[in-house]
Amino acid sequence: MNTTTNLSKNTPVGTWTITEAKTIDRSPYSGTVQIHKMGELYSMSWLTTLGDYPGIAFFENGNLYASCSSNEAYGISLYQINSDGTLDxxxxxxxxxGIVDTEKAVGGTPNQVAGTYNVQGTMGKHDRYKGVLQVTPLGEIYQISWLVGTEYKGVGLQVNDRLIVAWGQGNVFGLCYxxxxxxxxxxxxxxxxxxxxxxxLYRIC
Known part of the structure; x- marks a missing residue:
């Protein structure tokens, strides 16, 4: 029995080899990726010819949405895109x-991701925040910024009715598999x- 194949339908956990990859300027690279369960999230670790990067990810309906950075101060947001101009x-x-918080964005344009939203969210069991979220298209990605007392910047990718955002300091990468x-x-x-x-990626164990 192939245990790895049976598990693969339900979890991304394992060791993966990068069989084919290109950077944004089309340069090839290679390496391995480790994925482990961490509370409500998954932890990831890339060991590549371009460098080593830690990451975190959500796994939903066969898609792995990830954020990684060479800087420790980073995070991930995943939004459900609603037709009424809101984001959950x-x-x-x-x-x-592995602890996950929530955010609601309202005031956007119906049937359009780009725009300016008012946001409210949770931060732990007792803290709340509110502010403004700006989503700006740039080619194949979205530029993301929050002003919630402090300004945060990130990169977004739209995948059907999901918007995956990687945010933080320095170069932060947003990924969807x-x-x-x-x-x-x-x-x-x-x-x-x-x-x-x-x-x-191809899972080797």
Missing amino acids: GKWAAANST QMQGDRANGNWGVRDHSTVGTET
Whole structure:
């Protein structure tokens, strides 16, 4: 019995090799990716010819939505895009140890992701925040910024009715993989660059 294949339908956990990948300027790279369960999230670790990066991810309906950075101060947000101009989101910081908070964005344009939203969200069991979310298209990605007392910046990728956002300091990468058994096909983006990179993974254990 192939245990890895049976598990692959329900979880991305495992060790994956990067079988084919290109950066945003179409340069090839290779490496491995480790994925582990961490509370409501998944922790990820890329060891590549371009460098080593830690990451965190959500896994929903066969899609792995991830954020990674060479800087420790980063996080991930995942929004359900609604037709009425609102976004239902959940988010986590890299140091959250798997704890997930929520965010609601309202005031956008119906049937359009780009725009300015008013947001309210949770931060732990007792803290709340509110502010403004700006979503600006740039080629194949979205430039994202929040003003919630402090300004946060990120990069967004739209995947059907989901918006995955990686945010933080320095270069932060947003990724989405479509999982198909022991194979995963992914796209990734970085803020201020209009094109996306590609990454194909194969699970080896």
